Amino acid sequence: MPLAFSASQQLQLVVEHQPERLQGYLAQEDRVVNALLDPSQLERLAPGHYRYAVTHLQVFQLQIQPVVQLRTRTAPGRIELEAIDCQLEGLGLVDDFQLTLRSWLQAGGQGLEGEAQLEVQVSQPPLLRLIPAGVLEATGRSLLAGILLGIKGRVGQQLLADFSLWCQQG
Numbered sequence: 001m002p003l004a005f006s007a008s009q010q011l012q013l014v015v016e017h018q019p020e021r022l023q024g025y026l027a028q029e030d031r032v033v034n035a036l037l038d039p040s041q042l043e044r045l046a047p048g049h050y051r052y053a054v055t056h057l058q059v060f061q062l063q064i065q066p067v068v069q070l071r072t073r074t075a076p077g078r079i080e081l082e083a084i085d086c087q088l089e090g091l092g093l094v095d096d097f098q099l100t101l102r103s104w105l106q107a108g109g110q111g112l113e114g115e116a117q118l119e120v121q122v123s124q125p126p127l128l129r130l131i132p133a134g135v136l137e138a139t140g141r142s143l144l145a146g147i148l149l150g151i152k153g154r155v156g157q158q159l160l161a162d163f164s165l166w167c168q169q170g
Helices: 017-028 029-034 133-169
Strands: 003-014 042-045 047-053 057-059 062-075 078-088 097-107 111-122
Touching: 003 042, 003 133, 017 111, 017 133, 029 042, 029 062, 029 133, 047 097, 057 111, 062 097, 111 133
Parallel strands: none
Antiparallel strands: 003 111, 042 047, 047 062, 057 062, 062 078, 078 097, 097 111
């Protein structure tokens, strides 16, 4: 029986300086993705396609690193980010692993709004079979919520700083 857990995060962020330029900024796909995610862990594969090596995660005695392929879509004033594939590096013990990420960010009247949903389904690794599934799922939900909270923090700091720089340059 696979383990399943999920987390979601919503964003309402007031942008005080030049919020009317957010729509133009969000059209800068590469720039926005580099501000949302750690550029040192990000590789652009093609226009609208990226590979992102998530920071190493420690789950009980296991250390894993998800490597996610992402696809972006843009529309006026909006960017969407979706996981299209994911591999677990450093953990050859899991037969089936599925990660789903759907997120969007858009310019609103007062600034930025967005939402991210992250879901994982995975078989229980043999090393963790003695731990009840409920404990593993609670740990998984907490881990996913932490990842999304980190991305939300990057939006509030790094993305806004990059937006401010972009406004100064143009």
